[in-house]
Amino acid sequence: MGTQFRWSFFMYAAAMALIVLSLSHSSMVVSGAYYKKIQVVLYNMLEPGKNLHVHCKSKDDDLGDHVIGYYQNYTWSFHDNLFDTTLFWCRMDWTRTGGSTVSGSFEIYHAKRDLYRCSSFCAWGIREDGLFVFNRDTGVAFYFPKLHLWIPDKQV
Missing domain, CATH: 2.60.40 (Immunoglobulin-like)
Structure with a gap:
């Protein structure tokens, strides 16, 4: 169960990072935070x-x-x-x-x-x-x- 939980967490974190990166490319709100x-x-x-x-x-x-x-x-x-x-x-x-x-x-x-x-x-x-x-x-x-x-x- 521990390995499956770590894998799911990794996939979730990777998906969220991709979403943030794609939004920040055109969004002044997201990129403005950085x-x-x-x-x-x-x-x-x-x-x-x-x-x-x-x-x-x-x-x-x-x-x-x-x-x-x-x-x-x-x-x-x-x-x-x-x-x-x-x-x-x-x-x-x-x-x-x-x-x-x-x-x-x-x-x-x-x-x-x-x-x-x-x-x-x-x-x-x-x-x-x-x-x-x-x-x-x-x-x-x-x-x-x-x-x-x-x-x-x-x-x-």
């Missing part, structure tokens, strides 16, 4: 009078359209999933003086890249020459020239 909250902030640092239009989303969440005024910001927070695969990307655009539209789609939070670099706070400065991420813990601003440059839209 991971700290991560905050992302986008600062419009373009130029006075220039609004930044953003639409951010992940596989699970669509944060919708937002307009960020000059020197204003847009902030959201979330918990990384159990497997550190959380990814948020944002489509952004703004209009230069003279009327040309500039746009881009950027990986704003990628757990494999940002979990240790940003810790729990990823602040992005959106400027005319690209996007900069600021690490509050180290006080260092990083620039990603190959990944985070604006692409002018073609004039029709």
Whole structure:
């Protein structure tokens, strides 16, 4: 009877562990119990009078359209999933003086890249020459020239 009880308990524990792991992959409630909250902030640092239009989303969440005024910001927070695969990307655009539209789609939070670099706070400065991420813990601003440059839209 002892062996059968141990086997049943082992199977029950294994089944519960699989259920928790599968739920934590997509559930912020379960994964949030293990991971700290991560905050992302986008600062419009373009130029006075220039609004930044953003639409951010992940596989699970669509944060919708937002307009960020000059020197204003847009902030959201979330918990990384159990497997550190959380990814948020944002489509952004703004209009230069003279009327040309500039746009881009950027990986704003990628757990494999940002979990240790940003810790729990990823602040992005959106400027005319690209996007900069600021690490509050180290006080260092990083620039990603190959990944985070604006692409002018073609004039029709």
